[in-house]
Amino acid sequence: MLAVQDDNLKARHVLGWWYWYRYLALPEEEDQEAWDLAAQMLTPCFVADVGSLPEPLVPVLAHYAAEKAEEILADAMAADDEAALEKATSLWQRIVAATPQDNPHLPGMLANSAVASQSRYRWLGDPADLDAAISMLRRAIVLPVSSPAKDMVCRRASQRPAVLTTWRRRSRSCGR
Structure with a gap:
């Protein structure tokens, strides 16, 4: 076997x-x-x-995949490898899509997905990636869960000035 x-x-x-x-x-x-x-x-x-x-197992697989996804994202960013970054971004998007709203780890997963999208934006310059990163951070911050994972999202977001600066500019220009 x-x-x-x-x-x-x-x-x-x-x-x-x-x-x-x-x-x-x-x-x-x-x-x-x-x-x-x-x-x-x-x-x-x-x-x-x-x-x-198996559809009922997908949220569990997403949870288990998160640790490997963190490694893939860190390696891709360290190597400045476009293909690896694409793989990491796609993986984080699938993890977030498969994770239920009430999962206490969702804020951290959204933050990692935002980091992946922001990194891809830096590499490719596609504004859709930056929009996706901002959207994920907004979603993470408004989740009704108060947890160490959500606190981590806020800390991580404050360490990503490129996303926040762009987000602030867009928020001001939209009257928010």
Whole structure:
């Protein structure tokens, strides 16, 4: 059987689905291991955007993928690598899209997605990336959750003067 650490995405995808169906078939008191193994197998597939995934499991995969996404974003920014930055930005957008509104980690995920979009803006100069970064930070700040993650968003946003300066300029010009 394939070890959990194996990076063969095709095999992980097939096994992940197998464990998912096993989870569905087992009685509730016996299904936790199958759920865990499905998530372990399919998280790298979520990160790589490979194949379809069990819809009920996608928010869990997004949560598990966040740690790897932080590494990918940090590496892309350090290397100043356009392709890696594109991958990181896309991954963070998928993580945010899959994360429920009531997830206490959503503010931090939005902040990381904003950082990725801002970095891509610096690289490519596309104003849509800057708009996306501003939108994500606005969304993170207005979330009804008061948490250390939200406090981190506010601190991180204050350390990103390019986004905030542009946001302030646009806010003033829009009469906000």
